[in-house]
Amino acid sequence: MPLNESWQTGEIPGPKKASLIVKPDIADAMIRRAKRPILIVGHGILEYEVEGLRLIDCLIELAKKGKIPVVVTASTNKEFLARGYIPAAIMPAVDIANRLTDATWKGIDGKDTYDLAIFVGLPYSMEWTILSGLKHFAPGVKTMTLDCVYQPNASWSFPNSTIKEWAASLRAIVANLGD
């Protein structure tokens, strides 16, 4: 499967397309470089389990190690709470994205704007349109997706990959962050 084609074949955005995260260290470097990253987790991640690892656990670890505040959408919160992890905020996806387009918004903690928004687990086309909104209207925010499919409207996206490859990449990112 072509690595940098939209997962939904018809969703062709235009001239500006996401750079590929070909190796986990790229994502890792981006996260390290960011001054104020934020992680937005949609309900889609609840489905995934690879070799006994639930991806939600992987993301919790990522958030903890990278000290990244987590915004949960839809019912994702329940699963986080069930794991004893309290997200920084509960907010619908369009609401958090809308706030990210506001250059004067001081973030969930009221301290400062975010410079990196990491998305994972929204329905593909919804994530696509939301990332497009940010691409055009949030110039100060870089976006990254951690889904197993290519999201052309992000600044950086994983290529289309199998669940296994994807899980391995996520694990590697988490491991690197722990260094």
Next chain:
Amino acid sequence: MSRKGVSFRVKEINSDIAQFRDLSISIGAIHEEKWDEPMGPTPFPTLSTLRSWDHTLLKRYKPFYLPFCDLCCLCTYGKCDLTGTKRGACGISMSAQQSRTVLIAACIGAATHISHSRDLLTHVIEQYGSDFPLNIGGTSVEVEAPITRLVCGVKPETLGDLEPVLDYCENQVTQLLAVTHTGQEGNNLDFESKVFHAGMVDHVGMEVADIAQVSALGFPKADPESAMADLGLGTVDATKPVVLVIGHNVPPSTSIIDYLRDNGLLSEIEVTGICCTAMDIARYSAKAKIIGPISWQLRYIRSGVPDVIVIDEQCVRTDTLQEAAAIRTPLIATSDKNCLGLPDRTNDPIDAIVADFVSGKVAGALVLDMEKVGEIAVRVAQGIAPNRKKQGTLPSKDRIIELAKKCTQCMLCRRACPNDLPIPQAIKPAAGGNLGPLNELYDDCVGCGRCEPACGQKIPVHSLIVGAAEKQTREETFCIRTGRGAIQDVEIRKVGGPIVLGEIPGIVAFVGCANYPKGSREVAEMCMEFAKRRYIVCTSGCSAMSAGMYRDKDGKTAYEKYSGAFEAGGIVNVGSCVSNAHISGAAIKIASIFAKRPLRGNYEEIADYVHNRVGAVGVAWGAMSQKAAAIAAGFWRLGIPVVVGPHGTKYRRMLLGRADKDEDWYVYDARTGEKVYGGPVPEHLFFAAETKEEAMVMIAKLTMRPNDTSKGRANKLANYVDLHKRHIGGLPPDVHRLVRVPADIPLTMKSEILEHLQQHDWKEQPIPDPTLLPRMVHTRRD
């Protein structure tokens, strides 16, 4: 009455209203004289008349644009790359371009309803005369056309009186479409204001269509106990000749019923329908069967059951002719808006047309004479059924297995599927004989067929899914209460107080198309949940069908379980798409009948009332069409929030409030004229939810209004908090923004909410008598 009627210039009626300078309108309505309500400030508003109201709303609910494409390709300067801050060759910015696209969609939607309305009205006037009186609900409905009265300032009494109202609508849509030309409007908020205008005009057009058909065609007249009709694939008696009607404009279908009635054939032939034509034909004869929403078109045609297909307009798959030919079923097109390349046989003798169809000489024809359509359709069905033997194209189990074996697992079908359904993963086991996973896709499949041309192996993917669900489709035997039309004035008088005071937590209207993320069932579940919680639930169009396509644990559908009255815990099917006007009409009637606000040509005041006091929310869970965009826009201008499903982000923008910005939520207290904090309610005007659960929580929140009494707010909060705890987990993080005074706190939740308030430095806020219009200060009439 003469169509030309009386012509007047608006400025002569109310010369101190500067906005109407030079607007000349032929109102036609001689019956004017009988209406003694004084004319309000804004009859027949033009593009800019209500601009300041729109900008008031848009200041609070700012557009968040979600471009579907970085480019614009509307003129030969293009394609222009509008990424970020780039501008097109005409100078347009990305935000203006997105709002322009929204306006184009709203214009298409409004034009479609208005043109449908015009065709319908012309037809019933031809049949019954322009003096035929409007009768929407006898003496129980005195405000026969709340939207028309509000927007146009006229009070129609006959079919003929509706013609000038449509003249106005057509005129406005033409002007609105002109706005979208290259080098015209350049400001996104002004585009948005015009989107609202298109929506308002759309609701007028819909109202005209529905009150015309309710009056002339004898549909249920505001009847809470309108008849039940069969719903679902499994309700069709396939041993009989079967007619299928698809579309929205009902005259071809009524002509079929008339022919059957006149010839004593009603029990010999099955009349079945898809989409709003089905909804409306069931209002004409409850013997007609509703197959389902738009997504049932492919699956039903491919089943081979229909012996003749009659299409009219809107939301008819444009490949229906090819699909019909594949099952050797003739197709009759009946609208000049949808001719499909077919030969025009309108003036040919009926016998010749029938003979050509039955012999298989022609696969389709255009027949624009409604009188003829009924006879042709019935006789063709009778003539062809014995030979066709209901031959369909759905594969048998063996054939599915055989086809599945050809699959290379290339994923292209999944990548074409709007719902990203795991098709290849389901085809794999099918090749080994296990059709279970394929069957499981059936409920979530929107029947778009996009997976099929994507497949290089030419596997008819959608047919595989439907074939695998064969048993399930046979068991689709549900029922639906036929569209009742308007809400009675007496019902409004009864619930007006409880709604405005908040004892009834809100009105939730499930409307629009069937582009659902997870099937019909979610709509049914949401309807039942809100009815159980004693909201007033309204349904219309495809959503009304979906609401009936599910049985709860007691084996009952939503319509069997709940009453059809406009009351707490009722599930009110108003009818087809155009019947949506009765939902906005009900909100308007609460302001006019219950609160006695002047209605005539008084848009701003009524919208301000509705926005601040009537806890209504529209939910278009599978909104797909441009018509849905226009319908939503009509609700927005009234300040009524609309929630859509995740596909709704493809409408290219949301209208979102910012609860965290206190300064956005100030209202005038009409008692004192002071600007006071009214709280972030309703929080959004257009919102896409990610899941059903998120939608339900948001719906409960969006029914709150600044005017809520403490008792009402406590009731609304109790529902919001409870839904949040169940579906999201924990106390909602924004409870402190929604509690104004201690009495707002639901009793059963007192301690936890008090604790939350303490943590958030909560301060008591007075409850205002809210208005966004400075001119309403001290001029309250209720």
